[in-house]
Amino acid sequence: MPDSIRFIDKAALERTLGWTQAIDALEAALITGTGNTPPRTFVEVSGGQLILMPGEVGPQVGVKVVSVSPGNAARGLPRIQGVHIAFDGPTLRPVAVIDAESLTLRRTASLSALAVRRLATPDSNSLLVFGTGPQALSHALAINAIRPLGQVVVVGRRAEAVASLVGSLEAQGLRARPGVPDDVADVGLVACCTTATEPLFDSELLQPDATVVAVGSHEPAVREVDTNLVRRATVVVESRASALSQAGDIILAIADGVPETDAITADLHELATGRLDITPGAPRLFKSVGEAWCDVVTATAALQAASSADMR
Numbered sequence: 001m002p003d004s005i006r007f008i009d010k011a012a013l014e015r016t017l018g019w020t021q022a023i024d025a026l027e028a029a030l031i032t033g034t035g036n037t038p039p040r041t042f043v044e045v046s047g048g049q050l051i052l053m054p055g056e057v058g059p060q061v062g063v064k065v066v067s068v069s070p071g072n073a074a075r076g077l078p079r080i081q082g083v084h085i086a087f088d089g090p091t092l093r094p095v096a097v098i099d100a101e102s103l104t105l106r107r108t109a110s111l112s113a114l115a116v117r118r119l120a121t122p123d124s125n126s127l128l129v130f131g132t133g134p135q136a137l138s139h140a141l142a143i144n145a146i147r148p149l150g151q152v153v154v155v156g157r158r159a160e161a162v163a164s165l166v167g168s169l170e171a172q173g174l175r176a177r178p179g180v181p182d183d184v185a186d187v188g189l190v191a192c193c194t195t196a197t198e199p200l201f202d203s204e205l206l207q208p209d210a211t212v213v214a215v216g217s218h219e220p221a222v223r224e225v226d227t228n229l230v231r232r233a234t235v236v237v238e239s240r241a242s243a244l245s246q247a248g249d250i251i252l253a254i255a256d257g258v259p260e261t262d263a264i265t266a267d268l269h270e271l272a273t274g275r276l277d278i279t280p281g282a283p284r285l286f287k288s289v290g291e292a293w294c295d296v297v298t299a300t301a302a303l304q305a306a307s308s309a310d311m312r
Contacts, residue, residue, distance in 0.1 A: 225285065
């Protein structure tokens with residue numbers, strides 16, 4: 001192995017690590033079931049907060065270090081910044097530093113696309129995305145990589161942001177248009193990529209076998225989907241432990257009376273290994289809060305892709 005520590009920035013990661021590569025790497029890790037995500041550590045500092053997120057998958061080890069600085073908006077800087085440090089498993093020698101923002105975008109959207117690949121009906125090829133930020137764009141691109149989308153409908157709070165995302169999607173070769181929340185009735189796939197604290201849409205409007213992915217919230221008191229969806233759907237989460245402690249969509253539904261056994265049908269390992277029976281004619285929901293093992297897997301795939309690009 002090289003003695004130097006490699007740095008992979010946003011441009012290098014996006015250039016070398018394709019969506020299907022990241023999705024397949026996550027699926028392979030889920031099938032083996034060797035992921036380990038210790039609790040996150042939150043450290044208060046004078047400028048804000050540091051968050052340390054370690055993870056391990058087989059021989060792969062890494063930690064994502066993220067800073068949260070509320071005062072950065074006034075400075076014209078991002079509120080959240082960070083890096084992921086990849087280590088050689090046996091020796092724990094650092095081998096790479098990877099831009100955390102681009103890594104998080106790639107792993108989050110790739111995990112959602114993997115869930116769509118496993119959960120959605122074969123004819124689901126229209127997507128409505130709530131949100132207009134980088135996660136919304138990444139989700140449309142990742143899902144399109146595993147099943148070509150006939151149309152993407154964009155719903156957001158600001159018309160100019162919606163128009164900007166529609167333009168970005170069209171520049172990537174996708175058909176896209178602005179929409180409203182009730183348009184969930186006309187699509188087979190829904191991606192919730194927002195900072196909403198209350199449900200974004202009425203789940204009764206969904207098509208009978210629609211698939212919803214919700215990734216925007218990871219706090220116990222906020223949610224993007226309503227209780228009725230959790231009650232009716234086949235619900236998949238990364239792990240029961242993280243969902244029951246962080247996923248407000250699940251926690252609040254249980255508080256509303258949905259039995260815990262109904263609020264979570266399966267975890268991703270069960271989904272990836274084919275141990276989940278999906279209820280026909282009922283919606284499917286994948287709720288993600290983000291786990292560090294996904295960062296480790298995606299970082300390893302990014303490092304391998306960058307090394308392969310060097311040899312071309």
